[in-house]
Amino acid sequence: xxxxxxxxxxxxxxxxxxxxxxxxxxxxxxxxxxxxxxxxxxxxxxxxxxxxxxxxxxxxxxxxxxxxxxxxxxxxxxxxxxxxxxxxxxxxxxxxxxxxxxxxxxxxxxxxxxxxxxxxxxxxxxxxxxxxxxxxxxxxxxxxxxxxxxxxxxxxxxxxxxxxxxxxxxxxxxxxxxxxxxxxxxxxxxxxxxxxxxxxxxxxxxxxxxxxxxxxxxxxxxxxxxxxxxxxxxxxxxxxxxxxxxxxxxxxxxxxxxxxxxxxxxxxxxxxxxxxxxxxxxxxxxxxxxxxxxxxxxxxxxxxxxxxxxxxxxxxxxxxxxxxxxxxxxxxxxxxxxxxxxxxxxxxxxxxxxxxxxxxxxxxxxxxxxxxxxxxxxxxx
Numbered sequence: 001x002x003x004x005x006x007x008x009x010x011x012x013x014x015x016x017x018x019x020x021x022x023x024x025x026x027x028x029x030x031x032x033x034x035x036x037x038x039x040x041x042x043x044x045x046x047x048x049x050x051x052x053x054x055x056x057x058x059x060x061x062x063x064x065x066x067x068x069x070x071x072x073x074x075x076x077x078x079x080x081x082x083x084x085x086x087x088x089x090x091x092x093x094x095x096x097x098x099x100x101x102x103x104x105x106x107x108x109x110x111x112x113x114x115x116x117x118x119x120x121x122x123x124x125x126x127x128x129x130x131x132x133x134x135x136x137x138x139x140x141x142x143x144x145x146x147x148x149x150x151x152x153x154x155x156x157x158x159x160x161x162x163x164x165x166x167x168x169x170x171x172x173x174x175x176x177x178x179x180x181x182x183x184x185x186x187x188x189x190x191x192x193x194x195x196x197x198x199x200x201x202x203x204x205x206x207x208x209x210x211x212x213x214x215x216x217x218x219x220x221x222x223x224x225x226x227x228x229x230x231x232x233x234x235x236x237x238x239x240x241x242x243x244x245x246x247x248x249x250x251x252x253x254x255x256x257x258x259x260x261x262x263x264x265x266x267x268x269x270x271x272x273x274x275x276x277x278x279x280x281x282x283x284x285x286x287x288x289x290x291x292x293x294x295x296x297x298x299x300x301x302x303x304x305x306x307x308x309x310x311x312x313x314x315x316x317x318x319x320x321x322x323x324x325x326x327x328x329x330x331x332x333x334x335x336x337x338x339x340x341x342x343x344x345x346x347x348x349x350x351x352x353x354x355x356x357x358x359x360x361x362x363x364x365x366x367x368x369x370x371x372x373x374x375x376x377x378x379x380x381x
Contacts, residue, residue, distance in 0.1 A: 054087065056114040056379075059107030062089030063118050066103045067374075070120070100375070114379065121375040126194050126362050128321065128339045131167065131355030133193065137328065137344025141165075141178055145331070145347035149339075149355025150182070154190040163347070167355075193325045193341055200304065203274050203364075204229070207249035215252065218242055224265070233279070236260035236287070244273055244299075253279040254301070256287035256317070263290035264299060272298045272364045280309060283317040283335075291320065296358045298338065303327055308344070313337065313351070321359070 062082055069076040070093075080091045087109045094102040096119075103118040131149025132139055138155030141147075141163035150167035151157060157171050159178025168182035169175050175184050208229040215232030216225065218240040227246025235255045236242055245265045254277045256262065264273045269292060281303055291297030300321040303310040310327025313319060313335035322329050324342040331337065331351035339359050347353070 051109045051112040052114060055107040055109040055112050056116075057107070058084060058087055058089045058109060059105040059114050059116045062091040062105035062107065063103050063116050066091045066093060066105070067118060067120070070101075070103075104380070117378050117380045118374060119376045121373055126364060128194060128341065128359040128362060131339055131353045132345060133191070133341040134345045135193070135325065135343035136172075136190075137342075138173065139344075140346045142348045143350065145349065145351045147347075147353040147355070149353065152191055193323075195302070195323065195325070195341075200276065200302065203247050203302075204249045204276060207247040207276065210246055218260075236262065244275070247274045247276070249276045249278075251278045253277070254281040256283045257285050259286040259288075261288050261290060262299065264292040264297060266292050266294075268292035268294070268297055270294045270296045272300065272362050274300050274302060274364050276302045276304065278304050280305060280307065281311040283313045283319060285315045285317065287317045289319045298359070298362060300362075300364060303329075306343075311342070321362070 061084065062080070065082060066076060066080060068074075076093065078093050082089050082091070087107070089105055089107045091103060091105045094104060096102055100119065100121050103120065104115065105118075106113060106115045129150070130152045131147045132151040132153075134151075134153045134155065136155045139151060139153045139157045141159040142161050144162040146164035146166070148166045151165050151169050153171040153173065155171070156173035157165075157169055157175040157178060159176070162179075163177070164179040164181070166181045169178070169180045169184045170188055171186050172188055172190050173186065175186055207227050210227030210229070212229040212231050214230070215234070216230055217235045219236070219238045221239070221241040223240070223242045224245055225242060226244040226248050229249045229251070231251050233252035233255065234248070234250050237255075237257045237260055239258065240260045242262045243265050244262060245267070254275065262275070271292070281301055289299045289301070291299060298320040300323055301311065301319055303322075303324040304326065305324065306326040308328045309330065310324040311322050311329040313331045314333045316334045316336075318336045320338045322337055322340045322342065326343055328344040328346065329340050329342040330346045332348045333350070335351045337353050338356055340353060
């Protein structure tokens with residue numbers, strides 16, 4: 001009997017011990033699981049984060065490679081794929097308009113993807129909203145001279161003898177003697193010119209960075225120049241042709257005569273070029289300015305002179321954009337221009353301004369190799 005009791009007690013003790021061991025085992029497993037699970041999660045998160053960062057930097061590498069190729073006029077397709085350590089970046093080149101494009105780069109590392117977008121623009125954007133924008137000196141037209149476009153004057157607009165404006169005429173002062181097809185508004189506030197002195201200084205610096213030469217005279221074809229500072233005069237005559245490959249800064253006078261031509265290098269594409277002249281600019285007898293050959297490409301002749309004869313065009317000479325914020329521009333005898341901004345402007349004897357809408361988005365650059373600049377960057381979805 002006593003032995004039976006002892007056996008029962010031992011059995012009960014063994015069962016209690018087994019229950020205790022199982023209980024503590026479950027408690028231990030719960031504790032271990034609680035400790036290990038965060039570690040596993042952190043490891044997984046670290047792995048995801050590492051792959052995500054690899055994907056981001058891979059996307060950036062693809063974007064930088066594409067930008068380098070575009071900036072240096074190297075061959076690049078609309079879609080490029082680069083592989084690094086068995087991972088890939090796919091880059092797409094998107095033309096937004098004639099002077100803007102986007103580089104979209106997608107990095108992929110172990111199915112973790114990051115995407116970046118780089119938006120490029122050609123040079124400095126300058127908006128010319130009017131066929132004629134004139135300062136306090138006012139605008140005078142005579143003898144069938146006219147403007148195909150709108151006019152804004154910080155002074156008066158005075159016409160005579162068949163002069164015309166096919167668009168609107170806006171003036172701080174009076175408008176009289178000219179046939180205006182659109183609306184006429186007077187008594188307005190003065191409007192600033194679109195180019196700052198700081199920007200002109202920056203363009204001069206770009207030209208000077210290409211080196212300095214003395215006066216240049218051309219009377220033949222096949223001449224190439226720029227970017228360059230000309231310490232003196234630039235003269236073209238007798239069917240001479242000059243291709244500019246970068247910004248020109250002429251400290252003296254610019255003279256074109258007898259069907260001479262200045263054009264932008266084809267590498268400008270749809271970009272625009274600049275010629276800065278500190279002295280007098282004279283174009284005559286069929287002389288002409290041309291863009292690069294691409295649509296929307298223009299040359300701007302920018303005069304820093306404050307003379308009453310800062311820029312003169314005559315005898316069927318043509319140009320694209322004339323700018324003389326401190327001086328006078330005079331056109332006569334069937335001379336033709338796309339746009340003029342000047343302190344004082346005079347048109348006579350069938351001279352005509354024919355404004356183009358593309359001038360609202362003109363983008364001036366230092367030359368073919370420096371035409372594209374970063375406008376914005378973002379990481380996209």
